Every structure is written in C-alpha cells, then in structure tokens.
Amino acid sequence: MNWDDTTDEAAAAAERLVGSVADGEDQAVEAALRPKDLGEFIGQEKVREQLDLVLRAARARGATADHVLLSGAPGLGKTTLSMIIAAEMGAPIRITSGPAIQHAGDLAAILSSLQEGEVLFLDEIHRMSRPAEEMLYMAMEDFRVDVIVGKGPGATAIPLELPPFTLVGATTRAGLLPPPLRDRFGFTAHMEFYEPAELERVVHRSAQLLDVEIDPAGAAEIAGRSRGTPRIANRLLRRVRDYAQVKADGVIDRAIAGAALAVYEVDDRGLDRLDRAVLEALLKLFGGGPVGLSTLAVAVGEERETVEEVAEPFLVREGLLARTPRGRVATPAAWAHLGLTPPPRPGGGGKGQQDLFGA
Numbered sequence: 001m002n003w004d005d006t007t008d009e010a011a012a013a014a015e016r017l018v019g020s021v022a023d024g025e026d027q028a029v030e031a032a033l034r035p036k037d038l039g040e041f042i043g044q045e046k047v048r049e050q051l052d053l054v055l056r057a058a059r060a061r062g063a064t065a066d067h068v069l070l071s072g073a074p075g076l077g078k079t080t081l082s083m084i085i086a087a088e089m090g091a092p093i094r095i096t097s098g099p100a101i102q103h104a105g106d107l108a109a110i111l112s113s114l115q116e117g118e119v120l121f122l123d124e125i126h127r128m129s130r131p132a133e134e135m136l137y138m139a140m141e142d143f144r145v146d147v148i149v150g151k152g153p154g155a156t157a158i159p160l161e162l163p164p165f166t167l168v169g170a171t172t173r174a175g176l177l178p179p180p181l182r183d184r185f186g187f188t189a190h191m192e193f194y195e196p197a198e199l200e201r202v203v204h205r206s207a208q209l210l211d212v213e214i215d216p217a218g219a220a221e222i223a224g225r226s227r228g229t230p231r232i233a234n235r236l237l238r239r240v241r242d243y244a245q246v247k248a249d250g251v252i253d254r255a256i257a258g259a260a261l262a263v264y265e266v267d268d269r270g271l272d273r274l275d276r277a278v279l280e281a282l283l284k285l286f287g288g289g290p291v292g293l294s295t296l297a298v299a300v301g302e303e304r305e306t307v308e309e310v311a312e313p314f315l316v317r318e319g320l321l322a323r324t325p326r327g328r329v330a331t332p333a334a335w336a337h338l339g340l341t342p343p344p345r346p347g348g349g350g351k352g353q354q355d356l357f358g359a
C-alpha cells in the first residue's frame with residue numbers, strides 16, 4: 001500500500017463524505033470539537049481506564065509518563081488523546097510527524113529543545129526515516145542522542161543528554177513498526193471503531209458545541225451512518241445541519257437527518273455511492289461473484305486501487321464482501337442490504353457462492 005498523500009486513492013478517499021481521512025474543513029473545526037480531558041473522551045473504555053492508571057501513577061511519583069503508542073484507523077481520536085495526555089500531565093506538547101522528520105538531524109534538533117516532562121507527539125510514526133528511527137531508540141531508552149559532527153573518517157559522535165520526556169507515537173498501522181521501536185513504548189493503546197451508542201454521544205456533544213439542536217432519534221440516525229468513526233460522525237452532523245437550516249427550522253430529527261443524508265447518498269449503513277456501485281456490480285453483473293478485482297473495477301469505472309483501498313475495507317469490515325483466493329464474493333448480508341434475492345443454489349451442490357457461507 002502506498003501512503004504517499006498524493007495518490008489517486010488518497011484523493012478519492014479525501015473527497016468522500018464518509019472518508020475517514022481529515023479534509024480541510026475537518027481540520028478547521030476539529031480543534032473546537034476535541035475533548036480536553038479523559039473524562040470528556042467518549043468510548044474506548046479499556047484504553048481510557050489503562051491510560052488513566054498510567055498517568056495517575058506517573059503523577060503520583062512526580063515522574064514523566066511512560067512513552068505511549070496509539071494505534072488505530074484514521075479519525076478515531078489519536079491526536080485528541082495525545083493532547084489529553086499532555087493536558088492530564090500538565091505538560092506542554094510538541095507536535096510533529098514521521099514524514100516531517102527525514103534526517104536524524106531534524107529529530108536531534110527537536111529532541112534537544114524539549115523541556116523536562118514535555119510530550120512529543122509523533123504522528124504517523126511508521127513513516128519516519130531509518131536513521132531518525134535509530135536515533136529515536138536511544139532517545140526513548142536512555143534520554144540521550146549521539147549527534148554526528150563532520151563527515152567520513154573525521155566524523156565524531158557527540159553525546160547529548162536529553163531531559164526526560166514522554167513520546168506519544170501514533171500510527172494507523174502498528175504492524176508496520178519495527179519491533180525494536182514498538183518494544184520501547186511502555187504502553188500501547190489500540191483504538192477500536194466506536195459503537196453506535198458511543199457515536200450518538202459524540203454527535204450530541206458536538207451538536208452542543210456547534211449550537212445545533214438535535215433530538216435523540218436524529219443523533220442515532222447520524223451515528224448509525226458514521227462507520228464507527230467520530231470524525232465521520234462530526235462531518236455528517238455538519239452536513240445535516242446545513243440541510244436543517246435550509247430546508248427546515250434548523251432542528252435535527254430522524255426525518256431531517258435521513259433526508260439530508262439521502263441527498264448526500266450516504267445510506268442507512270454508511271455506504272456511499274462508490275460502495276454501493278461496487279456491491280451492485282458484484283451482485284447484478286456477476287451474480288455475487290467470485291469475480292476478480294480488475295473485472296469488478298472496470299465494471300464500476302474506477303481504478304483497481306480505488307476499489308481495493310477506498311471501497312473494499314469498509315465493505316469487508318461490515319461483512320458485505322469477502323476477498324477469497326478465487327475473487328471477490330458477496331455475502332448473504334450484501335444481497336439483503338441491497339434488497340436483492342440471491343440466485344438459486346446451483347443443482348447438485350456445485351461450488352455456488354452460497355456454499356462459501358453455508359447458506
């Protein structure tokens with residue numbers, strides 16, 4: 001997978017209403033919607049409980065908190081949690097990201113300017129360069145870096161002591177981190193997708209901050225279409241608010257939320273036009289599969305990568321589509337979701353797609 005932000009898939013992902021990556025508008029409003037302390041942070045019970053213990057214990061000892069690794073899909077609250085860690089420790093926070101640190105020298109400059117107890121938030125930590133990563137190992141473990149001065153045979157390493165600090169690393173792909181780096185974190189938090197009831201609370205909270213009136217059924221309607229992701233819930237809320245202002249009296253209820261999201265082609269399960277196009281092609285043109293990815297992509301008029309990286313992950317997670325060695329296959333839930341009837345089981349117990357699911 002290519003994580004370069006300029007790829008077509010990234011562009012396709014960024015312009016979707018149900019995309020999980022932050023767009024410009026998200027960035028502009030997210031600061032205002034971020035919970036400020038652990039008590040305000042909704043859901044992620046286990047992570048909150050564990051992190052609360054780690055931070056309380058460090059505070060009681062008057063020590064700097066252990067390094068924390070946050071892993072989870074985009075929009076689940078990693079950046080938010082890093083800021084909460086700093087706030088709970090009463091410490092300043094410095095924010096940077098893996099792609100911004102290409103040379104070990106860039107990292108040395110940041111590390112050597114940290115204050116004691118400061119939180120260094122390193123977003124997309126899996127995208128750091130190799131030399132920087134190696135410098136980070138020593139900094140995390142011994143609070144020391146070796147700064148190399150000069151080049152070639154005359155180069156010398158000058159050791160530099162660092163004040164104790166807390167590194168908070170964030171990654172969407174914990175599996176991509178080299179084990180020596182992963183092992184140097186005292187605590188790893190795996191962020192899960194949110195339950196609809198939790199997203200309802202996110203929607204209510206954001207509505208209050210944005211001064212929007214919404215009733216419980218309206219919040220449930222938005223939460224159910226938000227793909228387990230607070231960022232998407234907040235984005236859908238803003239679009240529904242627009243609709244409520246223009247077409248109604250500004251108050252959001254179930255009917256308004258449903259009508260607004262129908263305009264934006266986000267269905268009751270959070271699938272958008274592209275997701276549905278992929279499912280529809282799979283069901284209507286290929287009888288539910290198996291069909292190869294390339295064929296499926298041509299049928300929906302999209303790039304192979306767009307189908308694979310933008311549409312499929314959510315369809316797979318929702319149990320609507322399966323990737324099998326013989327190709328993409330629709331599940332019984334996919335037929336049900338689009339209100340279609342699966343073709344009859346082939347006579348003689350052939351290898352029809354229903355057999356894959358024991359239907």
Ligand SMILES: Nc1ncnc2c1ncn2[C@@H]1O[C@H](COP(=O)(O)OP(=O)(O)OP(=O)(O)O)[C@@H](O)[C@H]1O
Nearest residue numbers: 030033034041042074075076077078079080230231
């Ligand atoms: N637990 C939560 N409770 C309330 N709001 C939340 C929670 N988690 C995230 N949010 C909201 O979702 C938005 C996105 O969260 P955040 O920027 O922290 O995600 P992220 O995991 O850092 O995403 P990325 O991987 O794209 O950097 C924030 O503006 C915040 O308001």
Ligand SMILES: [Mg+2]
Nearest residue numbers: 078079080123
């Ligand atoms: Mg973030």
